[in-house]
Amino acid sequence: MRRQNLALVLATVAARSPLSRADVAGHTGLTRAAVSSLADELIGAGLLVEGESAPHGRVGRPGRALTLDPNGAAGLGLEIGITRLGACVVDLSGEVRLLETVPVDNRDRSPAEVFADLAALATAAARSAGDLGLRPAGTVMAVPGVLGPASGTIEHAPNLGWHGVALADHWPTGTPRPEIENEANLGGLAELWAGTDDETLVHVSAEAGIGAAIVIDGRLFRGARGYAGELGHVPVHPDGPLCPCGARGCLEQFAGVRAVLRDAGLRPGGRDPVTALTEAARAHDRRTLTALERAGAALGIALTSAVDLLDPSALVLGGAYGELADWLLPAMRSELAARVTVRPWDPLALRASSLGRRGPLLGAAELTVRRILRDPAGLWA
């Protein structure tokens, strides 16, 4: 009961701060004595601070007001991208306090090598956060692959060439092991938390393969065993080209970054492939424009299935796809308009994410913050 009330007080301050202790009592229905005891515990845990500023709109003598502690508990997010590593710290109010990405081509590197680099980045980020007064209370790592039901294992990250990688076997000792989560899922959560009203949404991203995060009633839907949202292998043209997965005509064979590069005739080498595509498209390179249009059409076909099955209120193009949205969206919209006909379908329900490629990294950092807000006692219980 006290645990729930701690969460209630914290959530009330988060939603309406600054608030005096009396205001919190008024909003929550708790007694002032109870609020004081709960607030003291939250202040002690580095979640709330009490300042001199007057509560908003109040007249008279300024009272002491509770706000989220901007220099207390925080979330540390890490990301393994195909061509970069990233770290990000988000404070309790959801503010990004630190975000660092390092370009590095992770293809054909071993898990141990990549993890060592990322652990070093995490250590540096935690130190910088400490210098800002922040204390990361949890670390989540975004991974471009399929995670299995066993926690801490990357079952399948084909674009890294990793299979069955248990974090425990490769993460450097001496650095706290992060929790791992699929990058598409984290991108979808970041989109949800960025304030969309769409409680049932499909967030599509391409970092490595093509993944979708399915948010139902404001929560990430994982499926019966954690494999939901595997959009990349939805059959688009079932007799089409062979996919490394063994099937024919999967979405990735038309709209995966690798397929689009091939169709565009681009060889970015060590450069970021999406930047290469963006530049070529901006320069009106005919082959690139055709390849992106073809990818958009394939995405539109695959998302028709998602709309038919799930009836989401929004489809969001995020991750690398967000940066290519100008060239992908027209063909996607026209396929959806032609194929979703037996029910109303609003073309504007499909849009590009405003978070771009930072989505998964932001989501990784914010996940810890959201958990603290939902159950602050989880920090010490």
Add this chain to the structure above:
Amino acid sequence: MRRQNLALVLATVAARSPLSRADVAGHTGLTRAAVSSLADELIGAGLLVEGESAPHGRVGRPGRALTLDPNGAAGLGLEIGITRLGACVVDLSGEVRLLETVPVDNRDRSPAEVFADLAALATAAARSAGDLGLRPAGTVMAVPGVLGPASGTIEHAPNLGWHGVALADHWPTGTPRPEIENEANLGGLAELWAGTDDETLVHVSAEAGIGAAIVIDGRLFRGARGYAGELGHVPVHPDGPLCPCGARGCLEQFAGVRAVLRDAGLRPGGRDPVTALTEAARAHDRRTLTALERAGAALGIALTSAVDLLDPSALVLGGAYGELADWLLPAMRSELAARVTVRPWDPLALRASSLGRRGPLLGAAELTVRRILRDPAGLWA
């Protein structure tokens, strides 16, 4: 609070009857006085009866035991099929007490004509139920079409040729207007209630078009606006034949009952088309077998998308498809095995429903019973 406690007492008796009032108090933590008052109210409402039988496994003098009233409140289900009408009464224990179907070709009949016949069937069923001592507390009608967000309107039932049919405009006056629900959804619920352990399942049925009911965590998932599960227009071969919906290569063009009949070269006339297919397949008619195999392959491709997106623990083939399962399942299984490769997939997760074509009608009748058990006070509040 009393409302919740009424539900608690009823659910306790439903799960463990026969139980004495003292047993109910023991299981629920309510006082014996409270249980007595609640039980009296439930008895008065025709939901519980108190008999002389001894509670199970007790020794000594037999006490008075509470059970669900087998002759009290009940659910009345109705169904509009393409080639039949049906009515069904289920008692509080979920027992089917009456089930009647009438073969009638409803294609090209007006809503008013079909509703008049069905209302007559409903009246007769309610009378027969009354003769058994049962009192239907709610009527739900299974409809082979897309229902809109507006209640009581069939937006689109292409196989009946109905569009934008508001029940209020066509249902005969003098007969209580039923609640309507999509037949695929009701079939899926019936499957769930028939005792499957699969809390996340996709139930596929073909009555008119092809529909799927998506059950997530034991509840029907409707999507943001109620259109979820529209499997029939999932693109299977996007450049394939034109569908009446305006798109190309929808699942229904390969696996809809009409498409299978056409491919099999069968013209059942006024006969039930699924029976015609079943008979031809049993007689080893080559064209029919090929048509069913082709339909199975298309279903397998469409369900690959469902598995990729939703990761269900089970795929259930119900409705008319249940009767054709012997001929559909092999090709479905082989497509799923070839296409769902980046995650584990159990071929036995795809199975035929044991309810066959009765599923939607059973679900329609049972929906009322489930609601009563969840909130008995809803009957009189």
